[in-house]
Amino acid sequence: xxxxxxxxxxxxxxxxxxxxxxxxxxxxxxxxxxxxxxxxxxxxxxxxxxxxxxxxxxxxxxxxxxxxxxxxxxxxxxxxxxxxxxxxxxxxxxxxxxxxxxxxxxxxxxxxxxxxxxxxxxxxxxxxxxxxxxxxxxxxxxxxxxxxxxxxxxxxxxxxxxxxxxxxxxxxxxxxxxxxxxxxxxxxxxxxxxxxxxxxxxxxxxxxxxxxxxxxxxxxxxxxxxxxxxxxxxxxxxxxxxxxxxxxxxxxxxxxxxxxxxxxxxxxxxxxxxxxxxxxxxxxxxxxxxxxxxxxxxxxxxxxxxxxxxxxxxxxxxxxxxxxxxxxxxxxxxxxxxxxxxxxxxxxxxxxxxxxxxxxxxxxxxxxxxxxxxxxxxxxxxxxxxxxxxxxxxxxxxxxxxxxxxxxxxxxxxxxxxxxxxxxxxxxxxxxxxxxxxxxxxxxxxxxxxxxxxx
Amino acid sequence: xxxxxxxxxxxxxxxxxxxxxxxxxxxxxxxxxxxxxxxxxxxxxxxxxxxxxxxxxxxxxxxxxxxxxxxxxxxxxxxxxxxxxxxxxxxxxxxxxxxxxxxxxxxxxxxxxxxxxxxxxxxxxxxxxxxxxxxxxxxxxxxxxxxxxxxxxxxxxxxxxxxxxxxxxxxxxxxxxxxxxxxxxxxxxxxxxxxxxxxxxxxxxxxxxxxxxxxxxxxxxxxxxxxxxxxxxxxxxxxxxxxxxxxxxxxxxxxxxxxxxxxxxxxxxxxxxxxxxxxxxxxxxxxxxxxxxxxxxxxxxxxxxxxxxxxxxxxxxxxxxxxxxxxxxxxxxxxxxxxxxxxxxxxxxxxxxxxxxxxxxxxxxxxxxxxxxxxxxxxxxxxxxxxxxxxxxxxxxxxxxxxxxxxxxxxxxxxxxxxxxxxxxxxxxxxxxxxxxxxxxxxxxxxxxxxxxxx
Numbered sequence: 001x002x003x004x005x006x007x008x009x010x011x012x013x014x015x016x017x018x019x020x021x022x023x024x025x026x027x028x029x030x031x032x033x034x035x036x037x038x039x040x041x042x043x044x045x046x047x048x049x050x051x052x053x054x055x056x057x058x059x060x061x062x063x064x065x066x067x068x069x070x071x072x073x074x075x076x077x078x079x080x081x082x083x084x085x086x087x088x089x090x091x092x093x094x095x096x097x098x099x100x101x102x103x104x105x106x107x108x109x110x111x112x113x114x115x116x117x118x119x120x121x122x123x124x125x126x127x128x129x130x131x132x133x134x135x136x137x138x139x140x141x142x143x144x145x146x147x148x149x150x151x152x153x154x155x156x157x158x159x160x161x162x163x164x165x166x167x168x169x170x171x172x173x174x175x176x177x178x179x180x181x182x183x184x185x186x187x188x189x190x191x192x193x194x195x196x197x198x199x200x201x202x203x204x205x206x207x208x209x210x211x212x213x214x215x216x217x218x219x220x221x222x223x224x225x226x227x228x229x230x231x232x233x234x235x236x237x238x239x240x241x242x243x244x245x246x247x248x249x250x251x252x253x254x255x256x257x258x259x260x261x262x263x264x265x266x267x268x269x270x271x272x273x274x275x276x277x278x279x280x281x282x283x284x285x286x287x288x289x290x291x292x293x294x295x296x297x298x299x300x301x302x303x304x305x306x307x308x309x310x311x312x313x314x315x316x317x318x319x320x321x322x323x324x325x326x327x328x329x330x331x332x333x334x335x336x337x338x339x340x341x342x343x344x345x346x347x348x349x350x351x352x353x354x355x356x357x358x359x360x361x362x363x364x365x366x367x368x369x370x371x372x373x374x375x376x377x378x379x380x381x382x383x384x385x386x387x388x389x390x391x392x393x394x395x396x397x398x399x400x401x402x403x404x405x406x407x408x409x410x411x412x413x414x415x416x417x418x419x420x421x422x423x424x425x426x427x428x429x430x431x432x433x434x435x436x437x438x439x440x441x442x443x444x445x446x447x448x449x450x451x452x453x454x455x
Numbered sequence: 456x457x458x459x460x461x462x463x464x465x466x467x468x469x470x471x472x473x474x475x476x477x478x479x480x481x482x483x484x485x486x487x488x489x490x491x492x493x494x495x496x497x498x499x500x501x502x503x504x505x506x507x508x509x510x511x512x513x514x515x516x517x518x519x520x521x522x523x524x525x526x527x528x529x530x531x532x533x534x535x536x537x538x539x540x541x542x543x544x545x546x547x548x549x550x551x552x553x554x555x556x557x558x559x560x561x562x563x564x565x566x567x568x569x570x571x572x573x574x575x576x577x578x579x580x581x582x583x584x585x586x587x588x589x590x591x592x593x594x595x596x597x598x599x600x601x602x603x604x605x606x607x608x609x610x611x612x613x614x615x616x617x618x619x620x621x622x623x624x625x626x627x628x629x630x631x632x633x634x635x636x637x638x639x640x641x642x643x644x645x646x647x648x649x650x651x652x653x654x655x656x657x658x659x660x661x662x663x664x665x666x667x668x669x670x671x672x673x674x675x676x677x678x679x680x681x682x683x684x685x686x687x688x689x690x691x692x693x694x695x696x697x698x699x700x701x702x703x704x705x706x707x708x709x710x711x712x713x714x715x716x717x718x719x720x721x722x723x724x725x726x727x728x729x730x731x732x733x734x735x736x737x738x739x740x741x742x743x744x745x746x747x748x749x750x751x752x753x754x755x756x757x758x759x760x761x762x763x764x765x766x767x768x769x770x771x772x773x774x775x776x777x778x779x780x781x782x783x784x785x786x787x788x789x790x791x792x793x794x795x796x797x798x799x800x801x802x803x804x805x806x807x808x809x810x811x812x813x814x815x816x817x818x819x820x821x822x823x824x825x826x827x828x829x830x831x832x833x834x835x836x837x838x839x840x841x842x843x844x845x846x847x848x849x850x851x852x853x854x855x856x857x858x859x860x861x862x863x864x865x866x867x868x869x870x871x872x873x874x875x876x877x878x879x880x881x882x883x884x885x886x887x888x889x890x891x892x893x894x895x896x897x898x899x900x901x902x903x904x905x906x907x908x909x910x
Contacts, residue, residue, distance in 0.1 A: 004510040006546040006767035008500060009530070014543065016550055017495035017557065024496050036825045038803035038832025038852075040472035041479050045463060045576050046501060046562065047521070055459040066502070068523035070566050075464070088469065091461040095471055097849045099836060101802065102472065107501065111525050121500050131836070138814060138835035145822070260818035262826075312461035347556065348493035359593060363715035367600070370491045371717075377493025380593035381554060381586070394552045397493075 011112070011120035013327055018396065021345045023330050025447050026154065027105055030125045030324060033150040034103040037142065039127050042102040044084035046109075050074040052087055055311035064110040077109040081126045081323070082308075089130055090312035098132035099139065105326070117335070119327050128321030130308055135318045140284040140304055141254040143322055144268055145261035147288055147300050150324075155340075155446025158291045159299075161267055164274035165251050166281050166303070168234065171244025172220055176213050183279065185209070189221055190275040193294075197222065221273040227255055230270045250283060282306040286322055292450065296332050300324045333448060340449045346396040348377040349439045350431075353388050355404035362403045365413070365428055372432050374439075393418055398442075399435055466567070466575035468782055473851065476800045478785050480902050481609065482560055485580045485779060488605040489558040492597065494582050497557040499539035501564075505529040507542055510766035519565040532564040536581045536778070537763075544585055545767035553587035554594065560781070572790070574782050583776030585763055590773045595739040595759055596709040598777055599723055600716035602743055602755050605779075610795075610901025613746045614754075616722055619729035620706050620739050621758070623689065626699025627675055631668050638734065640664070644676055645730040648752075652677065676728040682710055685725045705738060737761040741777055747905065751787050755779045788903060795904045801851040803832040804894045805886075808843050810859035817858045820868070820883055827887050829894075848873055853897075854890055 008014045015023060031041075050067060053076045066077040078084050081104045089100060105125040112118050127146065129139045144161045151159055169189070173182040188203040197218060204214040223233055234248045251270065258268050276285040283304035290296055302322030309317050333339050350369065354362035359380060369376040377397070379388055392400050402414040412425040415434065426434065463469045470478060486496075505522060508531045521532040533539050536559045544555060560580040567573050582601065584594045599616045606614055624644070628637040643658040652673060659669040678688055689703045706725065713723050731740040738759035745751055757777030764772050788794050805824065809817035814835060824831040832852070834843055847855050857869040867880040870889065881889065 003768065004507055004766055006542040006764070007504065007507060008542070008546065009502060009504060009528070012500040012502065014499055016547060017497065020496050020498055023498070035802075036828070036830050038806070038830060040802035041475050042472065043475055043478070044469055045467035047464060047467065047564070047576060049462065049464060052459055052462060066523055066525060068521055070521060073464070087461040087463070091463065092471060097846055101832070109502070121502060134836070136835045136837065138818075138833070141818075142833065149825070257815065257818055260815045260822065262822040309461070311459055313458065347490075347495035351493070360712065360715045363593075363596075363712055367715065367717040370604070373491070375491050375493060377556070378593070378597065380591045381589070382591065391552055 011114045011118065013119055013121070013331070017347060018341065018345050019334070022339050022341070022447065026330055027123065027125065027326060029153045029447065030150055030326070031103065031105060033146065033153050034127050036149070037101070037146050039101045039103040042085065042088060042104045043106065044078070044088055044104070046077055046107065047075050048078060048084065048087070050076040053078060053083055056083070064112055066109045066111055079110050080108050081106060081124050085128055086309040087312055089317060090309040090315070093313065093315055098130065099135060100130040101127070103127045117328065117331055122325065122327035125324040125326050126321060128319050130317050130319040133316050135320065137250050137253045138257070140250065140320050141257040142261065143286060143302065143320060144258065145263050147286070147322060148263045148267055151288070155448035156290065156450060158450050159267065160269050160289050160291060161263070162269050162271040162274050162287045162289060163251070163254065164271055164285050165247040165283055166285060167243045167247030167250065167283055168272065169275060171241040171247055172217065174243060175239050175241050176216060178209065181207060186275045187277065189273060190277050192221065192273045223272055227265070227268065227270050231255060254284065276301060276303055280305045284320065293336060299329050338448050338450065340445060340447060346398060348395070348397050349375045349435050350399040350401055351377045351379050351392045351397045352401045352403060353379050355402055356408065361408045365401065365403060368428060369432055372436070374432060374435055398438060401431060466569045466573065468574055468576070468786070472802060473796065473800050474789070477794050477796070477902065481785055482578065482580065482781060484608050484902065485605055485781070486558065486560060488601065488608050489582050491604070492556070492601050494556045494558040497540065497543060497559045498561065499533070499543055499559070501532055501562065502530050503533060503539065503542070505531040508533060508538055511538070519567055521564045521566055534565050535563050536561060536579050540583055541764035542767055544772060545764040545770070548768065548770055553585060554590060555585040556582070558582045572783065572786055577780065577782035580779040580781050581776060583774050585772050585774040588771050590775065592705050592708045593712070595705065595775050596712040597716065598741060598757065598775060599713065600718050602741070602777060603718045603722055606743070610903035611745065611905060613905050614722065615724050615744050615746060616718070617724050617726040617729050617742045617744060618706070618709065618739065619726055620702040621736050622698045622702030622705065622738060623727065624730060626696040626702055627672065629698060630694050630696050631671060633664065636662060641730045642732065644728060645732050647676065647728045678727055682720070682723065682725050685727070686710060709739065731756060731758055735760045739775065748791060754784050793903050793905065795900060795902060801853060803850070803852050804830045804890050805854040805856055806832045806834050806847045806852045807856045807858060808834050810857055811863065816863045820856065820858060823883060824887055827891070829887060829890055853893060856886060
């Protein structure tokens with residue numbers, strides 16, 4: 001029989017168990033935080049009809065899409081979670097209650113050029129709040145608090161949520177007489193972080209802005225100050241432009257509530273240069289930067305859009321949402337050595353090694369520990385004692401319970417702590433509470449450690 | 456702009472939020488139970504190279520597979536979780552510790568003919584224990600206890616785990632002089648439940664067995680009795696056949712430990728007619744039947760195989776595993792009205808409705824409740840009071856907190872119980888503990904209710 005080489009496609013993340021447990025913990029943390037804000041889970045198919053998925057069509061997306069045919073049907077794999085949400089909301093409009101708050105954490109597919117750190121299959125973790133006709137600005141104000149709580153729960157504390165409003169940019173363009181060509185100007189501004197101010201100015205001039213107006217635009221988007229200073233500045237430069245005024249009011253409403261939402265001042269920064277490339281944003285836009293690692297780019301972005309599902313329904317469904325690129329985030333944090341391997345990354349809390357011919361006492365002990373919610377592995381392979389311990393050690397399992405004749409007679413079991421090598425003779429109940437206490441403590445160690453020195 | 460009809464492909468399950476929460480709960484219950492036995496999570500790509508995925512090739516599977524092309528690469532979507540496990544284990548042999556215990560819960564794809572209750576995209580929930588060269592029979596004995604604990608945790612109590620050993624069947628075939636043609640005979644036996652004994656006999660005769668031998672085989676596979684009686688019967692009819700003897704020993708070893716593993720006698724049944732269609736099983740085989748609904752067929756099946764990854768490596772990797780067809784199980788339980796809608800199927804535990812212009816006190820209250828792990832939705836849309844309450848009601852949210860001027864002044868909030876309509880004035884802490892107590896109680900209500908009358 002010929003052997004086929006067991007390879008995994010490039011651009012597809014496939015992790016060893018310990019790393020998979022880390023990724024699962026990242027995903028669970030996001031899920032649990034999202035759920036705290038009243039979002040319901042959604043799980044749409046990975047395959048959709050190509051017509052539905054590409055209703056909007058065009059652009060880079062279409063080139064990257066994975067297409068397939070089954071019978072007569074032209075199918076495609078989803079490339080984001082927003083299009084399936086639009087389809088779902090339009091299709092189930094009558095059965096949903098609005099605002100419809102949903103989270104979805106799932107894999108999406110983009111056939112990008114394979115590149116280190118770029119993935120063709122990756123998890124996105126999205127939340128969106130969809131209104132029927134209208135959606136209050138308070139929903140936009142709640143989003144930064146969800147980002148804040150999520151990243152805090154992951155163990156990050158050195159990050160900042162940047163916020164802007166598209167209406168400010170659009171209004172500003174109108175005020176400088178460039179309302180019509182705003183899409184290209186937006187794209188130039190969006191590159192601000194990547195290419196620097198000088199290059200942005202070059203592009204602005206290429207777009208037909210003169211030197212003076214370019215400088216005016218640049219001095220706007222680079223305005224420095226505290227959040228209140230920035231809001232005051234906006235009011236100062238407003239030439240009673242309608243859009244600009246709306247932008248100011250929306251940004252003020254959001255800033256006003258940050259404190260009540262529990263987001264400390266230093267985690268929230270108004271930044272007039274945030275534009276977001278995607279063209280469907282129409283109001284608030286968000287980006288999240290890890291301060292020590294700005295090179296990673298935004299780890300959580302999103303914004304407000306006027307019309308979620310215009311391709312599928314005549315109902316007007318405005319919304320606001322954010323997305324975390326989970327796979328890429330996990331990859332860069334791992335690269336930076338910021339993911340902790342302590343804290344629940346072993347497949348079991350304890351391993352039971354029977355030292356007698358009769359396995360029954362060991363089996364019963366395992367069963368009892370599982371009844372107490374302790375993740376227990378029973379090791380019954382016929383191996384040398386040393387090999388058994390080394391198995392536990394390699395899997396990072398913190399405790400071993402040895403069950404031999406003496407243990408069975410006395411009802412006291414040898415509990416070995418694999419970290420410090422200490423051993424104690426304990427009843428099963430005593431061992432159980434010691435293990436539970438330990439795993440409880442371990443589970444409180446955060447997934448991400450910012451200070452990589454301290455690891 | 457043209458409107459595209461927002462449809463979902465047939466054979467693809469897409470649930471409304473409340474049902475999605477039920478399915479998520481089913482999946483979480485399986486995951487948590489699997490984790491209790493020391494299984495580590497694995498998450499393989501949904502897309503693999505067609506060469507890798509079809510290394511074994513042939514058969515029904517190949518016809519049902521979803522294929523796609525990207526550049527020069529022939530790709531395919533995984534159709535089960537066993538082939539990716541084989542690939543992964545072979546590829547990462549040097550980095551894994553054996554026995555390698557992994558669970559994987561993920562979507563798989565089969566382009567079956569669309570049919571009510573048949574899905575083209577469906578979740579499987581698998582566990583497997585893979586040995587290096589050898590794997591102790593105790594692992595086979597542990598599997599029924601995992602099935603038992605999983606289904607109990609879901610709320611089922613009226614089910615039975617049926618167990619057999621392929622070596623018994625193979626040995627029996629040898630004893631009746633039909634060792635070579637056993638594959639066809641196995642397939643005939645496998646249909647026993649579906650087509651009845653009469654038809655099986657017809658098929659056996661078609662396969663070249665004479666009347667007497669057919670009757671002998673049928674009297675073997677239909678032997679009735681308690682588990683000890685069945686084991687005694689095996690020893691009685693054994694003609695010192697090597698395979699048959701191995702089968703007896705393995706089955707005895709498993710039966711011996713059921714009590715220590717915590718599986719009550721009535722949940723475990725030796726059944727000589729269990730064959731399992733798949734040809735890679737070589738020893739123990741399992742099926743799980745819901746007693747009131749035998750028409751559903753086996754809801755959890757699996758077995759022992761000698762050689763997991765022979766297509767990818769020369770290493771001999773024996774294993775034992777089981778699989779739950781999650782999507783189909785969820786579908787049939789829903790059809791039978793056996794899934795409970797109580798118990799954590801609302802997107803939030805409480806909804807806060809501000810009754811004042813200033814939202815700050817309501818926002819702070821929401822933030823505080825979330826700090827206490829209470830899933831809290833803030834409702835800020837400008838709607839009539841009745842519409843707000845009806846929103847909470849439709850989403851099945853059990854509590855509403857109203858925050859008006861009086862509440863803010865007194866620090867006592869109106870907590871409305873949406874089920875019984877009762878209202879009480881409470882401090883936020885008092886409200887929080889009442890809500891927590893309620894949700895804790897709700898979460899203990901099992902997902903599945905066997906007595907559909909009692910709903």
